[in-house]
Amino acid sequence: MPQDTLEQRAVLWTQALVRVPSVSGSPACLQVLETARDLIESTGVEADIRILFPEAPNPVLLARTGRGKAGVTELMLSGHVDVVPPAGMEDPWSARIEGDRMHGRGTTDMKSGAACALTTFCEAARQGVDGVLWLILSTDEETAAQGVVRALSCPDAPRPQLCVICEPTGLCVRSAHRGDCWIRVDFTGKSAHSSRPHLGINAIEAAALFIVHAKKRLPELLAGNAAAGPASSSIDLVSGGAAENVVPASASVTIDFRYQGVESAQVQCDRIEKILSEVRTDPDFPPVSTSLTVTGDWTALSTDMTQPLAQAAVAALGESLGHIPETTEMTGWGEGGSMQKFGIPAFYFGPGDGPLAHTPKESVSVSEIKTAVKALFHLVDRLVVHPKL
Secondary structure: OOOHHHOOOHHHHOOOOOOOOEEEEOOOHHHHHHHHHHHHOOOOOOOEEEOOOOOOOOOOOEEEEEOOOOOOEEEEEEEEEEOOOOOOOOOOOHHHOEEOEEEEOHHHHHHHHHHHHHHHHHHHHHHHOOOOEEEEEEEEOOOOOOOOHHOOOOOOOOOOOOOEEEOOOOEEEEEOOEEEEEEEEEOOOOOOOOOOHOOOOHHHHHHHHHHHHHHHHHHHHHHOHHHHOOOEEEEEEEEEEOOOOOEOOEEEEEEEEOOOOOOOOHHHHHHHHHHHHOOOOOOOOOOOOEEEEEEEEEOOEEEOOHHHHHHHHHHHHHHOOOOOOOEOOOOOOOOOOHHHHHHOEEOOOOOHHHHHHOOOOEEEEHHHHHHHHHHHHHHOOOOHHHHOO
């Protein structure tokens, strides 16, 4: 695969991935990984390619190439190839190109980035990698995000010195983001016929009073630990009741917390317990029992970009881009948190405008795909193909 075809190949491979309707949890998630494997194999490069957990809802592609010379960098390229449902999109899977824009679900988030990782991996394998280059593609980043965790938990799992995740960053570097946890608060009361509500204990009324109190108190409690950095909460799910004529014996409220890595899900649970103790003093609060369940918890990312390898990676990107890319935090969560959980430093770099992700107008600049893959290969070239460190 001559290098002068690298940019066009990244565009064509983006289209190939987008045309697979790999909505998270669907059978097409395995199909899109098989497509990625076939693309690698079509180049004839030497690489060990495996699809892990093919029968599971979250299969993962893991590929390796390189001579593994002592003292040479071990690097990983990462991305996800699952997408959210294409609600509101007229033609989500065509990957049509109009002018400089490619349209379709996943063009931005993040099949263009995944295609850049794929083509870079293959070109590096063609030229020969002195160190080790890994490629990992997941299929459940948009949901439970456990595929990468499962893959990195295997006995022979890779432990690279640096991972570049090709999420849409608009060709900037994102080296940190907050952790994310979901906490469900369950309220248990007593059912009764609605014609005799005094015989029951209304769990929905308890949940409603809790919501009103939490809306005011959570921002105050989160701001109370400003030294930990910005944090936020959002009340996102409410459920309860059995029928229109039954006093509800159960209700639940789920809160999404975004927190700095120095905190934890338990810290957020403690805040909820404080609010519950306060709202119980309200004479209108029914005598319900309560319990808390952490239904999801995803690690924060905080990569030290002053380390020599990280600095070399950013410098290589800058050489290709013609300027040193801006390095900032990312507002959302990504699989860099999973990498950090296993002690793997990571940062994000890829094509695409993040605000277009998950929208009916999702698209990506073709020229930005080409710029991104050139920069990504230049990074890999400097670190593991013709290493300068």
